[in-house]
Amino acid sequence: MVFHGADPVVICELADVELASLLRRARRDGRIDDDGVSERLDAYRAHTAATGPLAVVPLTQATIGRARELVLKTTVRTLDALHLAAAQLLAEVSKEEIILLTRDAAQATAAAALGFSLYAVPETRP
Numbered sequence: 001m002v003f004h005g006a007d008p009v010v011i012c013e014l015a016d017v018e019l020a021s022l023l024r025r026a027r028r029d030g031r032i033d034d035d036g037v038s039e040r041l042d043a044y045r046a047h048t049a050a051t052g053p054l055a056v057v058p059l060t061q062a063t064i065g066r067a068r069e070l071v072l073k074t075t076v077r078t079l080d081a082l083h084l085a086a087a088q089l090l091a092e093v094s095k096e097e098i099i100l101l102t103r104d105a106a107q108a109t110a111a112a113a114l115g116f117s118l119y120a121v122p123e124t125r126p
Helices: 015-028 034-048 061-073 078-093 105-113
Strands: 009-012 054-057 099-102 117-120
Touching: 009 078, 015 034, 034 054, 054 078, 061 078, 078 105, 099 105, 105 117
Parallel strands: 009 054, 099 117
Antiparallel strands: none
């Protein structure tokens, strides 16, 4: 698992909504049941708690403004723009290199164009 390494792992607050959407779709498709949804939500909450291994970057007006610029100047879509904007803002205040992890080819392309190093995971959408 990615966050067992020495480097901090940070996610955008938007991941909370995306996880809920993913779990809803998995439930609707019969891949998990209600207990499975609850277990995964509980695990997410534990991982993003103050003592968990994932730090959460909040969505702010600055993030939204930066994302707006990205969708106007590039071909990225809304959610990718929000994630990339959060990463850019974090990179501006961090002393560490920000490496973006993604399973999405379009987001990876956009991130690379913005100068991010990538920890790309092959896309596995059906």
